[in-house]
Amino acid sequence: xxxxxxxxxxxxxxxxxxxxxxxxxxxxxxxxxxxxxxxxxxxxxxxxxxxxxxxxxxxxxxxxxxxxxxxxxxxxxxxxxxxxxxxxxxxxxxxxxxxxxxxxxxxxxxxxxxxxxxxxxxxxxxxxxxxxxxxxxxxxxxxxxxxxxxxxxxxxxxxxxxxxxxxxxxxxxxxxxxxxxxxxxxxxxxxxxxxxxxxxxxxxxxxxxxxxxxxxxxxxxxxxxxxxxxxxxxxxxxxxxxxxxxxxxxxxxxxxxxxxxxxxxxxxxxxxxxxxxxxxxxxxxxxxxxxxxxxxxxxxxxxxxxxxxxxxxxxxxxxxxxxxxxxxxxxxxxxxxxxxxxxxxxxxxxxxxxxxxxxxxxxxxxxxxxxxxxxxxxxxxxxxxxxxxxxxxxxxxxxxxxxxxxxxxxxxxxxxxxxxxxxxxxxxxxxxxxxxxxxxxxxxxxxxxxxxxxxxxxxxxxxxxxxxxxxxxxxxxxxxxxxxxxxxxxxxxxxxxxxxxxxxxxxxxxxxxxxxxxxxxxxxxxxxxxxxxxxxxxxxxx
Numbered sequence: 001x002x003x004x005x006x007x008x009x010x011x012x013x014x015x016x017x018x019x020x021x022x023x024x025x026x027x028x029x030x031x032x033x034x035x036x037x038x039x040x041x042x043x044x045x046x047x048x049x050x051x052x053x054x055x056x057x058x059x060x061x062x063x064x065x066x067x068x069x070x071x072x073x074x075x076x077x078x079x080x081x082x083x084x085x086x087x088x089x090x091x092x093x094x095x096x097x098x099x100x101x102x103x104x105x106x107x108x109x110x111x112x113x114x115x116x117x118x119x120x121x122x123x124x125x126x127x128x129x130x131x132x133x134x135x136x137x138x139x140x141x142x143x144x145x146x147x148x149x150x151x152x153x154x155x156x157x158x159x160x161x162x163x164x165x166x167x168x169x170x171x172x173x174x175x176x177x178x179x180x181x182x183x184x185x186x187x188x189x190x191x192x193x194x195x196x197x198x199x200x201x202x203x204x205x206x207x208x209x210x211x212x213x214x215x216x217x218x219x220x221x222x223x224x225x226x227x228x229x230x231x232x233x234x235x236x237x238x239x240x241x242x243x244x245x246x247x248x249x250x251x252x253x254x255x256x257x258x259x260x261x262x263x264x265x266x267x268x269x270x271x272x273x274x275x276x277x278x279x280x281x282x283x284x285x286x287x288x289x290x291x292x293x294x295x296x297x298x299x300x301x302x303x304x305x306x307x308x309x310x311x312x313x314x315x316x317x318x319x320x321x322x323x324x325x326x327x328x329x330x331x332x333x334x335x336x337x338x339x340x341x342x343x344x345x346x347x348x349x350x351x352x353x354x355x356x357x358x359x360x361x362x363x364x365x366x367x368x369x370x371x372x373x374x375x376x377x378x379x380x381x382x383x384x385x386x387x388x389x390x391x392x393x394x395x396x397x398x399x400x401x402x403x404x405x406x407x408x409x410x411x412x413x414x415x416x417x418x419x420x421x422x423x424x425x426x427x428x429x430x431x432x433x434x435x436x437x438x439x440x441x442x443x444x445x446x447x448x449x450x451x452x453x454x455x456x457x458x459x460x461x462x463x464x465x466x467x468x469x470x471x472x473x474x475x476x477x478x479x480x481x482x483x484x485x486x487x488x489x490x491x492x493x494x495x496x497x498x499x500x501x502x503x504x505x506x507x508x509x510x511x512x513x514x515x516x517x518x519x520x521x522x523x524x525x526x527x528x529x530x531x532x533x534x535x536x537x538x539x540x541x542x
Contacts (some may be wrong), residue, residue: 002216008350008359008425009015015213019182023205026060026096027177029249033057037312041249042086042438043228043275044271045258046523047434048311051086053252056093059086061175063094063169067125069171070148074099074178077121077188080113080236081105081128081136084259087152089245091127096186096205099178103188104236106303107131108505111138112452115199117190121398129153133161134359140520152419160287179431182206182391188398189238191337191443196443201337208246210392214341214361215247217491219279219329220348222454223251230272231281232258232263238337239310246282253279254531258293265293269300278305282423283353283441287330288471291321304328308344310335312473313429316354325417334429334445338394339386339413342366343427359425364390368421381430384419435529437471446529449508452500453478458486459496463519463527467536478510481518488515 001018005011032039037054044051052476072078078095080090084214095102102120105114105128116137118125125148128135129368133149137159155163175384180186187207188200216222219229229248248255256275260267263286272280282290285308304326310333322330329347343366345358360366365387367375376382386393388411396404407413418430437444446464453462461481465469466474480496482488493513501509519529 001212001320001354002221002362005349008346011217011349012362017209017363017391019206019209021182022179023182024096024099024180025186025208025246028096028208029093029246030057030060030097030177030222031276032249032252036252039252040254043254043256044086045256045271045275045449050254053249054392056086056249057342058173060089060093060097060169061162061173061495062144062171062281063087063090063127064098064151064175065171067094067100067162070125071375072100072125073100075101075102075185076125077101078104078122078303079105079118079121079123079126079128081107081109081126081132082152083107084235084257085223086257087127089249089257091239092246093249094175097175097177099180099184099204101185101188103190104241105132106234106236106505109135110501110503110505111135112503113198113341113448113505113508115143116198116448117137117460118147119299120187120197123199124148126150126230127152127164128408130156130161133159135455137161144169144507147426158339171293171480172269180205182209182533183395185395189241189337197448199393199400199403199462201395202398207394208250210390211242211247211341212332213252213363214335214344214392216307217344217346217361218333218341218358219306220346222279222306223248223253224305227253227278228256229279229281230275230277231257232268232286233281233383234259238340239441240283240407241311242340243308246309253284263289264423265290266299268297269294269302272304273298273300276303277306279305280304280306280351281308281310282330283317284309284314285333285440286301286444287314287318287322288430291318291325292471294325295321296417298327298436302327305392308333310357311438313355315355320351328527333361334358334384334427337390339390339415340406341392342386342390353426356426356428358420358427360427364392366426366427367412369409370407373412376402378423381420384415384427384429386415386419387411388413410458435465435533436475437464437492439475440472440507444476444508449476449478449500449510450505453480453496453501453510456496458492461519463529463532465529465536466537467533477512477514479514479516479519479532482515488513493529
């Protein structure tokens with residue numbers, strides 16, 4: 001979608017959106033199966049197997065037929081609770097072709113986190129594995145009622161779980177995709193916030209096309225001949241799904257599928273060398289771990305053409321390391337679940353500026369505004385905002401009109417982040433207006449963790465903030481006011497951590513817990529997290 005250009009200004013002037021009135025993500029990803037059915041689509045690292053576009057189309061069609069036979073129809077919400085795997089990609093494509101709405105679910109979620117999403121989205125069918133199925137069967141009875149669970153690795157009759165592949169054997173590999181409009185809903189991705197439960201950002205089929213300029217910009221005019229792409233980011237998040245998997249399939253670029261249970265710099269380098277990866281999305285935490293393990297040279301030769309990263313400023317030292325060890329200038333980008341990939345750098349046409357996250361991606365109107373929605377002068381701090389309409393922008397928060405309305409000032413979507421734009425359009429990230437914690441590439445809302453903590457009998461009230469950390473950007477820190485007679489010894493600390501880890505997610509539990517006599521609150525009773533953040537920031541090391 002991006003035109004060839006020698007400068008950023010030329011790129012902006014030559015760019016035009018090409019969004020058809022009718023568009024279906026699944027059908028679009030199938031086009032390579034018709035033209036080149038043997039073309040590689042997925043490289044399954046653990047299985048040492050290459051899946052062609054023809055195979056992917058056949059499997060996704062059988063899944064679509066199976067889900068239809070089990071009662072799923074256009075507009076229904078269908079969950080995908082899987083790591084990076086063949087069935088994850090095929091499941092998404094099948095759901096889009098059905099005209100249904102995919103709801104990606106993170107494999108590290110616990111029963112409570114899953115239950116909120118299952119109930120809120122009204123999910124009736126979930127494609128998962130046995131581990132995910134056990135979590136689903138640990139939810140409350142109301143969430144499980146009528147839930148159809150299909151597993152990729154064997155069913156369990158006692159838990160009313162069916163085996164996906166057994167059922168697929170009787171399904172046709174032909175399926176006619178539903179004729180959807182580009183503005184029809186396709187996807188709900190839940191995003192963490194600071195108040196209340198996580199909200200579901202509803203996206204239309206056009207969201208994939210909306211992502212293309214940003215993907216193509218930070219991967220320096222992607223795709224090019226021989227490109228192979230990989231990310232350690234889970235495909236349940238917008239970064240893995242819409243920054244890597246779906247754009248690559250649309251462009252006919254092979255995607256390496258492998259998400260490590262625990263990220264390892266050694267494994268990441270070995271995988272990229274083994275599969276001759278040319279394009280990678282590596283979150284800042286991953287890059288920092290890789291730099292710590294290999295500060296001067298890679299363990300074996302790489303074939304990287306581009307590396308993109310987003311979520312925080314990388315800084316001059318990490319940019320220099322990337323040039324020296326990865327052999328590329330790491331391109332930074334910015335966005336959020338509701339409106340992703342709207343700012344980017346691109347070393348092919350402009351010099352990197354460490355500390356600045358990039359310039360507006362062509363096609364997106366990004367500005368720094370004040371509280372009234374007026375643009376402010378270059379060099380002044382304000383709110384980072386994106387003007388609607390925009391193809392990459394969400395439709396609404398699922399079942400939450402008020403939150404949708406609150407996200408906008410006039411036609412400006414307010415990201416909740418503050419920044420400064422210079423006269424050349426480069427944007428410097430300053431900080432967040434809200435209290436979302438950025439930890440190891442994840443955006444974590446404190447409300448759910450606080451709610452989980454106060455369910456423990458030893459905790460009377462709790463407040464959760466991010467504490468600065470050299471590798472993770474921030475760690476989750478909890479301040480608790482304990483019930484009478486309780487003391488925060490080592491045993492209770494570990495018990496509270498496990499309480500959150502088991503009920504919410506492994507990446508959300510508080511790595512530090514501190515007991516205090518009372519929480520700082522406003523006159524209306526709201527927790528003053530900024531006071532606690534300042535306290536945590538002043539404590540020093542991890």
